[in-house]
Amino acid sequence: GENVEQHPSTLSVQEGDSAVIKCTYSDSASNYFPWYKQELGKRPQLIIDIRSNVGEKKDQRIAVTLNKTAKHFSLHITETQPEDSAVYFCAARGYTGGFKTIFGAGTRLFVKA
Amino acid sequence: EPEVTQTPSHQVTQMGQEVILRCVPISNHLYFYWYRQILGQKVEFLVSFYNNEISEKSEIFDDQFSVERPDGSNFTLKIRSTKLEDSAMYFCASSQVLGPSGNTIYFGEGSWLTVV
Secondary structure (H helix, E strand, C coil): CCCEEEECCEEEEECCCCEEEEEEECCCCCCEEEEEEECCCCCCEEEEEEECCCCEEEECCEEEEEECCCCEEEEEECCCCHHHCEEEEEEEEEECCCEEEEECCCEEEEEEC | CCCCEEECCEEEECCCCCEEEEEECCCCCCEEEEEEECCCCCCEEEEEEECCEEEEECCCCCCCEEEECCCCCCEEEEECCCCHHHCEEEEEEEECCCCCCCCCCEECCCEEEEEC
């Protein structure tokens, strides 16, 4: 079945440094790749997404890149701040008779002040 | 901003009891989902629902689970005979079908189920 692998599981950075989280997906039909941020006890919230016809997208300190050939995509956070500390999930969405979005295992990001 | 709403926020139930979790998706959305998240683990897909029927389900979504849209606004998840391992946060979500935001899933706040 479809699978999304996410690395690293835990990432600790100093405030102001960059953080990079990488994901790979198995279903070549996937065409939409959202990233969610989940704070403790809260719902996952969309922070950025990218579609398969685009290679890179940026929104202020957050950027996402997609390599469809290699089936991997990455989240880049620059100038990290303590409030960026959370669990980040990548996801991939395709259509196989029905829409479903499959999530990676999550990356726990710690930003040290 | 429209939100997906869920009730209850927290429910404690005895093993073997039936549980119904309720959700009100965003009003102009046509695709509805249930996901679950066991404490400290990833968000797992359970089921998607479109046009009043299940469009896809995972292997987790076995015969003890069912979904229903009893009226024009509510979307429910029923667990027939709960087991200890059903303890998790259950997220309802919805998405539009078409348009630039058609793929984006919006999550509710979750219903935390504890089976004792």
